[in-house]
Amino acid sequence: MAESRAVPLKGRSRQKIHAPRGQMSHVYISHSGKDPDALLALHEALRAASVTVFHPGEDTSRAEADAAIDRAFAIIVLVSAEGVRSRRVRQDVEAAKAMGLKLIPYQVDKARLNGFFKQEVQPHLRLSSAMPDGLDQLVAETQEAYRKKCPVIAVMNLKGGVGKTTVTAQVFGAWQEAFGGRVLLIDLDPQYNLTQTFYPMDLADASSAQDRSVISLFERSRLHARDAASPAENWLGLTIQPFTPAPRDQFVHPVLGVDGPPGRLDIISGQFEISKYAFSGDPDALAAVKQHFLRSVDHYRSEYDLIVFDTNPNATFLTRCALEAADRVIAPMHADIYSLRGVRLLNQVICNQIEEARRPELSILFNAVNRNEQSTFEADARNGVFDEIAGFPLSEALLTAALPRSAHFAVKAPQEGQPAWRQLVIHAGRGGGLKPIRESLKQVALEIRDLNERKKGH
Template identity: 30%
Template sequence: MATVFISYASADEGVARGLKAFLDGEGVSTYFAPAHARSGQFVAALANEVMKARVVIVVASAATTDQTWVDEELTFARTHHKEIIPIVVGDYASIPAWLSFIIGPLQRYYYDSKSEQPFQRIGEALRLLKNRGRVISVLNMKGGVGKTILTANLSTAVHARDDLSTLLVDFDPQHNLTQLFFSLVRKEEFWEKKLSVASLLAEEDHAFPTEFPSLLSVSSGAASFELIPGTDQLLEFTLGLQDPIALERAKAAFKQRLGALRDRYRLILIDLNPAATFLTRCALESSDHVIVPVRPEQFSGVGLNLLAKLINYQRKSGFVPDMPGGFTTILNGVGDNQVAVADAGLDDRVRQNIAESLTLGRTLCPISLPKNRFLRATATSIPLNPLGVTAWYRPHSPTTLKELLYNAGRFAFDRAGVLHAP
């Protein structure tokens, strides 16, 4: 998958080719369409490549008069919230007005034809971007499919082995994730100190906490592993009681704060409510990737259809991560003996349904998670420490639950571009 899309006008093809050669040398994958290939139907293919890219670098010069191509590519990049890095050739003041309007607010880099390494600073900018954390939402309109249990367990398993700095965000008014990790008393202490996800939506900046409760007790990792506690205060946002302007402001605050948190954590995982609400929109518009847990059951298809509708609707109104790279569907709760008695082929049938789904067809994680008593939340204990799980999930299986959780988590996180180092 191309991670950098190079947008340029034909007059600047030489500079664009030089940039491509430089990025090739840096091991950065690029998408570069030769100028002579740009014609007619090609624009749809270009749009597709922009979608797949993480960053769009635009070569901007006085000669950027191929407004159709560059403008189209940049408009597409902006609609899909791609990072845009302008590299200016020559005098900035001579760049056409339509282009300086787009790149004006962005950090600019200059092409110095006399320098031996004219793209060096672009390389540094890309390295900084690459180091920023990734945001993943865990989403399904259905309740009880394992959103919360997988948020907790996939992150714990991966944190324990890869020692990845991780932040969990309990963005469900029911705040089960918080209750998995903390007692009622601790939870109320957090609320008294105004330490909750509500602060992500708050208008005043001073209300935003600088530190969050640590979860290091459930992982053997050393890198930070923290949770922004949930709160039932979020309920008012799901009911849409605020006026639209206040909601937009809250959403903007949420996106901006999550963006800043990317500098502190490699992985930010958001556990969502089982519905399409304002909270769902906030999370989707801030995410690079979406994990969709699916339980093998008779009506799981209905949940998936609803989800497909939401994705399409969201795509029309704004941003949603790309398909299929932007989604990972994980089948959770397979090999249930009780179900097998009544309906032996259910797991495979649901797998097949997902594979045939137009929207989610190619998103299925090859590792399914078993129905397992270690993944069942109980009222009295934190059931989540995968390191404590030594039981074989099936008597003769060579893979422990811990490894399955790690592998499924790593599969989804890799797709999202989460780095392996702390």
């Protein structure tokens, strides 16, 4: 039985969420200044884990410390006898509390806590240097807070033609417009259709020729060192030498440009040469390249509020990289049995190939549906009819919102001289039934954002 569909988004908050001041988000380490050994050990452990750190020095003013706390994603408090007596540490904790910042205390000696520390710090105190793995646990908890600060989403289905590139560009372009902040799109499909959504093929190819492209997330390239060979020119070997990720402004393409809508929506362009990883027979080299990719993505989390992968429809090395880096997978599907099969295979890959600790949550988005009413297939899916066929609770994973079938979502090559942001439906002019389409995009974006926010709260 078909059911009516309520698409327009009304009465919901449309307030912009502004990015924090400054470009780099960091963990703030609050300390007394008289625990140098503990501070140095922690700083080195976090640096090795690619976490950006700020800790005040003796000449750091209160205003500078507060500004650094304002840009932080979490605050680590070194709990020591000196720290408990430190006015600056107390002020740091008060400022972090006012910002709603995650507090991660770490006890470094047998300090006796006073009233303030008992009330504000002790409830969060679980880790200490006396624990055999205390420092490792502290780094892991800090990394978790860092990743929650900037969720990573993979748009994926192991069936082609279901609208992955459309969802990546249009839903998350609408996300950036509706909620503000800084969004990075990464084109992980060797066909690089997402890149060509915004830019002509010759520009994408010129970018790849300079290694200003996705391959520089995996291997050391000319983007990292002038004397480096391009990994795109070596199909028979993989570069396992480590590298420091390139500065954002030398790597990404700003879709919104300097004269476009406010905010930041960037893309790391794709290229065909990342297909070479599917042909490599060197598991050790592939493992090293995957770690390069994961570290690079973690690095760019510090400069964005959301990162989104567009992926290819095959279970390959690139699929595994995307799944290990992602916090959530959004699987677009059409209302047909073929798309359902792609979702089933995707869930099998997630469950069988990704260890539980790194396994992303799976959400399913119906795409290209009837704008006015649900089809029988969609209604059955929402009622649990296909849960057994899918091999998991599909009905629970389905997003309530859906994207309608619309000519506005048809893939069109960018026009010469037209800014890249004009390819986004959310910015593509007026009329032509655009209003309900834009509301649908915002509704999907809002639901995904709410899922992410609830996960942060856990």
